[in-house]
Each structure stands twice: as C-alpha cells, then as structure tokens.
Amino acid sequence: MSNENEGYGLSAEKASKEINAPKVDYLPRKPKTYHPKIGIIGCGGISEYHLKNYRILGFDVVAIADITLSKAKARRDEFYPEAEIYDDYKKILERKEIEVVDITPHPEDRVPIIKEALRSKKHVLSQKPFVLDLQVGKELVKIAKENGVKLAVNQNGRWAPHFGYMLNAIRSGIIGRPISIDFSLQWDQTWIQGNPSFENIHHMVLFDFAIHWFDIANAFMGGEKADSVYASAVRYKEQKYQPPALASSIINYGESQVRMAFNAHTTLGEEDVTVIVGTKGTLRSRGPGLNDQPVMELFTEEGHVKIPLEGCWFENGFQGTMAELLCAIEEDREPSHSAENNLKSLELCFAALKSADENKIMIPGEVTMA
Template sequence: MSDDYGLSSVKETVAIAPPSIDYLPKMPTTYRPKIGLIGAGGVSEFHLKAYRECGFDVAVIADRNIEKAQARRDEFFPQADAVNDYRELIGRDEIEVVDVTPHPVDRVPIVKAAIAAGKHVLSQKPFVLDLDVGDELIAQAARQNVRLAVNQNGRWAPHFSYMQQAVASGLIGEVTSIDFSLQWDQTWITGNEAFEKIHHLVLFDFGIHWFDIAGCLMGDQKAESVFATATRFEQQTFEPPAIASAIIQYPSAQVRMSFNAHTRLGEEDVTTIVGTKGTLRCRGRGLNEQSEMQVFLENGCYVAPLSGCWTENGFQGTMAELLCAIQDNRTPWNSAANNTKGLELCFAALESANTNQVVPVGAVRGLLSF
C-alpha cells in the first residue's frame, strides 16, 4: 500500500513561454485636465506622489486646515493653489476632476456638491457606508453626465492586476476557488485613536480591498453568502481584533480569506486562484513585495516577473483609469456602480462577524457601526 498520498503520480511540469499579460496602468493620451484634491490628510500623500509621477496637473488643494493644504502643495505641486474651503475649489471653472479623500461620513456631501457642479469625481474608498446613499450618488452622476469613480487602488497592485487580466482572458478557465492568506505586522497603529476605534479594522478598513478584488476576479459569478469571524487575543497591542477570516460562497466556487494583522515575525502574503484549466499563485513578504507570478497550465508552467508595487501602481491606476474613461467617453472600470459588489460582500462579512451567522449577500445595505 502506498504511503506517499499519491505524490509519486504528480506529473512533472514543463516550462513554457508566458503569454503577454498587460497589467500595468494605462495612461490617458490626450486628456490632461486640471485636478482639484480635497482633503490633505495622510492618504493624500500617496495620491499626490502618484499624480506627480504621472505628470497630472493638480491645480488646487483644499483642506479646512490651510497649513496642511499648503504643506502638501509645497511638497508636490508648488504651482497649485491652497485653499481652506472645498466649495471654493469646486466653484472654479478650470477644475474638471475632483479627488475627494476625507473619511466616508464627511465625504458624501462633498461628492454631492462636486457632482452638482458638473465635476468628474474620484472618491476615496470605501465609497459609502450605505448602499442606498451610493445609489443616489450614482444616479446623480448619471443625470449630470459626469463620471464617478472609486479609489479602489488594490485593483492596480501588480499581482492583482495580472491575475485579473489572466482570469478575464480565460487563461485558467472558470475560477473555482480563491485563497487569500495574509500575515502582516500592523502594530504601528497602537495608540492611534483613529485606527483603534475601528472595531473591524481588519475586515473593513483593510479587508475592503480583498472583498473588492474577490468580486472582480469572480466576474459574473454571483456570491450567495458570507461567513466571517474576528478574534482578539490577550497579548495583542491594539484594540481591534487582529485575526479575521471570511468565506464567500458561490453556487460552484468559494473565496476564502485569512488575516493576521499582528505578525511580528515571518510576514507573508499569498494569493492562489484555482481554475478549471490552471492555477495562479503569487507569494511575497508583503503588499508591496510581490515580484513574480507562478502560472500552472495544462501544457506547462511559467514564472512571470512583476514590475511596480501596490502603492505606486495602485494610486496611479485609479486616477489614470478615470481620465482614460473621460477621454474615451466610456464608463471607468473603477466606477462607483462597479464598486458596490465588493461593498455588499464586505457589509455581509461584518454582519456575519457580529452575529456569528451566515449572511446572504445583499441582505445588509448599510453599516451602523464598523
């Protein structure tokens, strides 16, 4: 009787030449509008650095703390104006695109005002905390004939972007399972009141990227339910539960997520997608350290090197895609309407973690707390 669990029957893989997968952000060729950025908080650094790298024209930066707006202006776009009232920025005729970065509750009235003024809008993620509000904003943008997109920047992380393009091309057939396994050190938030008060920091503030990516990778397959858990252990240094997991059930597939945000030694980030015709796998020490993609197909395997990183490609890609969509008179891939699929998954996961119950996708339309 064999005791090798069938390992001796595993076929040797043959190296093959990789197909061309175009996963880097596309830049607009002719449309270079004047951009206004609202909110000069921490995340604005990544936005402005990316826009400077792309050669985009940021003309005005607004923040209610004028010194913060001026500091961002001086660091990234010295020729821009700094103002302390977002309504002044929105009121300027030369501004065609507005990047809105404040937190969700503060963001909604700003997005509404920008759309009403006929501006195209890039909204920071998560788009909204209430899908009914999101639907209203989407409808308002349609009436005004402006584009409303979401800064769901993980879509342009090199490994996720490669996987999305490969799956969309049919390279591995129909997706049957996706496994996200992340162990990383987020103990730097210890003592930071803004982060410490977010109970579902892992599943919501962080995990929203993975729920969005899951929705993208699964394409037209419709999720049925989510079961999620969140666990806090006594020795962890910050208040929100550091360990979380989620299982998204589809009629003939599963997506599984495993998170540990308190991994001080041996960080690792692994994504595996299994399809009916092949498997994709990427492994690295962290979000910005995914340097190659492993691809296993029926006729052989290959390793594709990856260029760029999440914080570079991601923030470039979200704005670039919006500008390309305006230029080409089409809907941006990161449109607000496209973003709601991931929000439904995330909202169901938070409800499941709170109730210890399986939650149907679509049953939770908004969040009272997170």
Template sequence: MSSESESDYGLSHVPEAASIEAPKLDYLPKVPDGYRPKIGLIGAGGITEYHLRAYQAMGLDVVAICDIDRSRAESRAKEFYPESSVHEDFRDVLRRDDIEVVDITPHPAERVEIVTEALEAGKHVLSQKPFVEDLDVGERLVELAEQKGFILAVNQNGRWAPHFRYLTQAVRAGLVGPVSSIDFSMQWDHTWTAGTPFEEIHHLLLYDFSIHWFDMMTVLLSGQRPERVFASIQRASYQQVKPPFLGQVVVDFPNTQAHLGLNAHVVWGQLDRTTVVGHEGTLRATGPSLNEQSVDFWNEDGQAHLDLQGCWFENGFQGTMAELLSAIEQKREPENSARNVLVGLELCFAAIASADSGEPKRPGEIRRL
C-alpha cells in the same frame, strides 16, 4: 492486495512541470493619450502622499489642494505641486470652472456631502475607498452622477496593484479556465494603526483594510453574484491594538468559493499570498508585502515565473485616476465606477454582520454599517 507502492497511497500526484514562458499581459496602468484636465484634491491626509506622488509621476495637473487643516494642504502643495492653490473650504475648489476632476479623500461620513456637492457643481469625481457606509446612499450618489452626466469612480487602487492586475488579466484571458477557488492569505504587521483614528474602528480589518480583497473577489469573479458570506474575527492574546487582528471570511459564489485569512499582528515571516485555481491552470501571487509580489502560473504545459514591475502603492494609485481620465476621454464607464464597486461593499457589510452575529449572511441584505 494492491500492487501500488504504499508510499504513494493517499498522496496527491504532483506532475512534473517544465519551465515555460510567462504569458505576456498588459498589467501596468496607462495614462490617457490626450486628456489632461486640471485636478483638485480635497483632503490632504496621510494617504494623499501616494495620490500626489502617483499624479506627479504621470504628469497630471493638480492645481488646487484643500484641507480643513490648512497646514496639511500647504505641506502637500510644497512637496508635490508648489504652483497649486491652497484652500480650507472644499467649496472654493468646486467653484473653480477650470477644475474638471476632483479627488475626494476624507473619511466616508464626511465624504458624502463633498461628493454630492462636487457632482452638483459639474465635476467628475474620484472618491476614496471605502466608498460609503450605507449602500442606499451609495446608490443615490450613483444615480446623481448619472443624472448630472458626470463620472463617479472609486479609488479601489488594489485593482491596479501589479499582481492583482496580472491575475485579473490572466483570468479574463481564460488562461486558467473556469475558476473554482480564490484564496487570499495574509500575515502582516498592521500595528502602525495604534494611536491613530484607525484604532477606533472595531472592524478595521474587515472594513477599511479588507474592502480591497472583497473588491478583488468581485473583479476576479466578474459576472458571478455572491450568494453567502460567513466571517469570524478574534483578538490575538498578545495584541495591544484595540480592533481584533485575526479574521477569516468564506464567500460562496455559484460553483466557486473565495477565502480570506488574516493575521495583522505578524512581525517575523510576513507573507501575502493569493491563489486562483481554475479548471485549466493555477495562478499564485506571493511576496512578503503588498508592494513586493511575484507571480507563478501552472498549466498542462508547465510552470512560469514572473517578477513583476512596479508596486501597489505606485501603480495602484496611478491606475484608479488613469482609468477615470481614460473613461472621461472615451465617454465610457470606468472599471472602478461607483456602481461597479458597490458589489464589493455588499460583501464587506455582509462579512461584518456575519462576524457580529456568528451566522452566515446574504450579500445585499445588510444595507448599512
């Protein structure tokens, strides 16, 4: 008979964790040193409040705002950049020689033509996410940008959310060693989409929302190619919003697995948690919302806790534009280049196809929605 205490049998040993100092990592976006081009905003819908608020905070020069609904463009200009010109036709913005960078925000189906003409007109482009609905179209836009010699970046702003950026920098610094698993678990209230155009997107969770998390999988596991995706979606019995608000996704990478769990119909006890487990340590970001997150880090020396500065809807939108401007200034490819984000879209499209078919899919095989 074993001499071990019955109370310990079958239980995981949890080592004592001394309190240690959180690793100092550079996780807040930085504005380019000297490059301050004139910027045009095309599309003045709801999300552009955060674009313009971020640009204003960084001291960037937005000189034109365009929307097919002139009143929306006028409202944005009045609130953020009263000296900017207002337009209804995006081509009026593209014809201006003084504008070097355009931020293009309409929905994907409308955006392709605008991005194409912007590159043809000799502009650097920041495209709203999700980048495209067809991977072949996305690749053609990437090739066009390279042919013309201009940079095409995508507003995958989650990359500069403070908690995601800290986790990314920690993984890049080797603080957890080889990563074995990533777990994203979200319980939040997405019912604000009722009565909006978003409610008409059947795969609202897996496409428009989860593209951030598919993108973060590729960032945290940079250099690894995903091999297989399995996803399922379901409607909660009490939900009134049209799209299914429950979802699960499992992505197999070589020697690594990533999991995404979603419940978008939670009122009480909302939680957003990300756990990255490696051979030499564990990172966990936790909070009640996307904008309220703290990070914990465990390794053999102990446990560190960090209350982060900033928030997603401030730093995220600053980071995407700041990275584009820095890349232009330094003549390099930005981290959020369109070519780079296509891998996350491959995951997204495979997950949607898997949810529809009930079968696992290989990323890259599903070329369009």
C-alpha cells in the same frame, strides 16, 4: 500487495515543462490625449500617495483644498508648487476649468462633498470605503448619471502588480473560470497601538483593511453575485491593540468559493499569499508583504512559468485609479472601478461584518450598512 492504489495521495507530475510567459497588460494605462485639470479635496495622510503618483504620471493638479490651510500648503509646496490652495473646497468646485476632483476625507464628511462635486459637473474619484450605507451609494451613482459625469472609487488594490496581473489574466481566459481563490495574510499592524483613528475601529481588519480584498474578490469574480458570506473575528489577550487581530471569511458562489485568512499581529515572519485555481490553470503570488510581491507563478496544462512583476502597490495602485478614471472619460465608458461596481464589493464586506458580529451566514445585499 495490490498496486491499484499506487500513487494515492501523490500529485501527478503535470505542468513540469517551463513555458514562455503569456502577454498580460497589468500596468496602469494613461489616457492618450485627455489631460484635464484636477483638484484635490482633503490633505490627510493618504493624499501624499495620490499627489506623489499623479506627479509621476504628469497629471495636471491645479488646486488643493483642506479645512486646515497649512496642510494644503504643505502638499502644494512638496508636489505641485504652481497649484492654488484653499481652506474651502467649494472654491475648487466653482472653477469651471477643473474637470476632475479627487475627494479623500472620511466617508461621513465625504458624501456631501461628492454630491456637490457631481452636481457641479465634475468627474469624481472617491476615497475608499466609498460609503457606509448602500442606499447612500446608490443615490450618489444616480446623481452621477443624472449629471453625465463619472464616479469611481479609489480601490487601488486592483492595480497592485500581482492583483493587476491576476485580474487581467482571468479576463484574458488564461486560467479559465476561477473555481477557488485563497488569500492568506500574516502582517504586523501593531503600529496602530495608541492611535484612536484605528483602535476605535472594531473591525479594523475586516473593514478598514480587508475592503481591498473584498473588492479584488469581486473583480476576480467578474461581479458575479455571491450566494452567501460567513466571517469571524477574534481578539486574543496578548494583543497590543484593541480591535480583533484575527479574521477570516468564506464567500460562496454558485460553483466557486473565495476564502480569506488574516492575522494582523504577526511580528515575526510576515507573508502574503494569493492563489487562484481556475478551470484551465493556477496563479500564485507570494511575498513578505502586500507591497512586495516580486514574482507571479502560472501553471497550465502546457507547463509553468515564473513571471517577474514590475512596480509595487503604493505606486501602481494610486497611479491606476486616477489613470483608469481619465481613460474612461476619454473613451466615454464606465471606469472598471466605478462606484456602481464597488457597491457589489461593499455588499460582500458589509455581509462579512454582520456575520462576524452575529456568527451567522449572511446574504450579500441584505446587509445595507457597515
């Protein structure tokens, strides 16, 4: 028997040597000397993570506003006892000494607040999803530029330890150009059962949740324009909630592909895996959940290494978004999570939603509304 096919189907034993971990700066970076006064507008559930992490980094939050004053008072008393509280956000915008505002309400309520804040010469961190209409987003970017202020989006996944490491490893050229990126997530989101805020979102997975993955895919690909998006969403009869629990998406680029697979109804055996194969190496992160990714694996021609990661998404992420905005202001540059950059992420997401609804391939940028 010929041995010409010997080894067929078997991977060559490459990268078997253990190497030292390359230096990759992935933790949030604080500004050196810029310590502005910050105002928070909106005290919904997510504001807890904002304020908790701002306090950890020593950021100077001096004002908190919510239409329900008792909510502002509760957040103030827990995190920033010296801050002033208001039931009218315009009181924050009138304070000249406040240079940065964090605006957290839902998109419909948030857009007019962002406009007023930008015209009041305030730098803005907007909650995600940034907008529901790309044209509205472009208008906000234009207003920010006209008023000489920065507008960033709270896409905090970019500073999750595993995503942050991968993003900066790509930027450093460690694995070369990304060829394929695979996201595979199985998690339990059955806690939304009976909660209309989530049950009424038809694309709860592809929109409310996966916006982080469309954004980090955009970041991994360096903002490269995608050629097409195909997505699907499936509901099955045993589900405990209304929105489709199963979703997937394929994003095609000129010479690369991003693939996403989601199951938001995994009550047993949750897992979250990300794999990036580049022209010079592979990065892999695996853990029981998005907030628990303790080790990064790196494979190159020189060998392989397992790299322990510091922190977690709900700490690093919320620290990173505000810290990067402040660093960008200090260094007079655009923040990496600028609204203009985030519009490219929304192009991917909006195309995926339309694709799932119509079972058609969509071109990013041609679908302008969620």
